[in-house]
Amino acid sequence: METAFQLLVNGLALGAAYALVALGFVLVLNATSAVNFAQGDLVMAGGMLAVALAPLIPLPGLVLLPVILLVMAGLGLLLALVAYLPLRNRPPVSVFISTIAVGIILQNGAAVLFGPEPRVAPPLLGDGVLRLGGVAVPEQSVAIILVAGLLIGAQHMIFAHTQLGRRLRATAQDPEMARACGVPVTRMILVTFAIGTACAGAAGLLLANRYFVTPTAGGDLILKAYIAVTVGGWGSVPGAVVGALLIALFEVGVSSVFSYPVALGALYGVLLLILMVRPQGLFGEAVRRRA
């Protein structure tokens, strides 16, 4: 029972961080109808940024979080200006390729700047262990769940209850109609890239303490985000969050009974099953075309 609780906390912490990755991915997807393949590498960039900032600001990671959100939002704007806007009227494959290129540039840039070694970012609050009965729960795991929950909640508040959020949603749902109604669509797309990349940066900070960060860490994360969005419902924001949580819990749960290779195989098996039985995903499909 204690072990099951410990595994549940670990799975939730991992899922919460994956959820931020998937959230950023789906926001950009909705606003542009393009898959941002650099999302995993942006998570890595956020982790590396935390590693770089840690000696300059020798305080807990929670203090670094706003700085990382700001810097990564700036990087998101740059990404949109360089890799999306010049290609927005070209076939979608152009944006796929340009974001893949950005990802490779980020990977190699990180390798040059930081070296190939795995790095560790500071913990959000502390790296102690909470003892709840017989269960050892790392403080960082609890902090990841809380911080990711707050960020996802804040994103929901902005999108659901502010004028900016309404404009962002209008842009995501129908850019042409939004433009006709006076919504500055290009600006909204830029804001979406900034929010999506800030989410990636936050995920990078959250993951880079317990799970470390290397320049090549992004490849696996983009795959997880893609699966989460497919499972949750292509284009569905709550679907992306739930999909990410399910993936992490599935991985931890199945590997604790069988093995990690079995868990990985089963994950892709279930994904295939979902695509066959319920191709719209758990929360339905919000956009018409799957990339």
Next chain:
Amino acid sequence: MRRLIPLLVGLLAAAGPARADGLSFPVLVPLTGFLSLEGTSQRNGALLALKEAPAGLVAASEVIDTGTSPEAAVTGLERAAGGGPVGAVAASMLGTQMLAMLPLAAELKLPLVTVSGTASITEQGNPWVFRFFPGDAVTKTAHARYVVEELKKTRPAVIYQTTAYGQSGKTHLEAAFRALGVNPVFQEGVDPAAKDLLPVLTKALSANPDVLVLHLHAGPTALLLRQAATSGLKIPVVAGSAMHQPSTAALLDPAELKGVCAETAASPVSGGSPAVAAFTESYRAAFGKEPDAFALGQYDGMRMVLAAVQAGAKSADDVRKALAAGRHDGLAMSYASDGKGNMAHSAVIVCYDGKTRIPALVKRYDNVTGVVK
């Protein structure tokens, strides 16, 4: 990076008309991709050896990043061979790249000096490959012997990586334990991308082992040790060679390393002799980081090549003959070929005391194969 540039510039400058005996020594290693950490160590070790070439011997060198694809390695080798007479090549430690380069090396008649651990590269009957890093047959024997003979443990739980590296280590560990009359109570592979290793740790501990034996890459080793420390693990851990890398220890608090040992070919940061300490100092000064066993193995390999040139080798074939027949007392160990190109036959065990990240050398297993005379 700032320290590396003058070294590279100096070595490339030497590639001009003043080449020693007309021979160059290209360095073809993975500097990008998933093996870039080890590839960078390889490059640094090779460059340091070339920089410290014996008096009167000026060695030329070109560094080519082979990435992680076999095609890039083959292209790199073709390019290096086209740049004038080559004495030997410091070649990638990535097994798939070595396997792709081997036929071309035989065709071009170029010795490949590597620290690749992939067993099959020296099982192709190719006389142009020389491995200056002990294979799993050596290191896993040392690994298992330390567990059984020194720690007196008989119920190991083995956690290995599902990659080719991990599978090979697991196979050799299994054989080594069997030879010692011990059967692991638990064995399971984990993917390098696995983020949470608590499930496998929990299952391993439920098999009631008396020692945890790891054969994982650097990141997963650190991740598992951190989760083990969080869970209050009470049994000793004897890890694979990835643990000895200073960059792996840097991921953990010294306290999380208490009771952890690891097998490796060498641990330069642990010292052991004035020559090793001097190597470590030179390496730090040149590259601004700590050397590991891969750097030292590649350094020793290139030193043996340069010693052959200094002793009169005039061509790549002369170098090959010297490597195949000679013996070299390197910093990590004494090297001699077993007839297949396996030059390294020793391993060491290092242990952490829980106070620092620098491990102590606790046991040497020299000449495990009996090849070195």
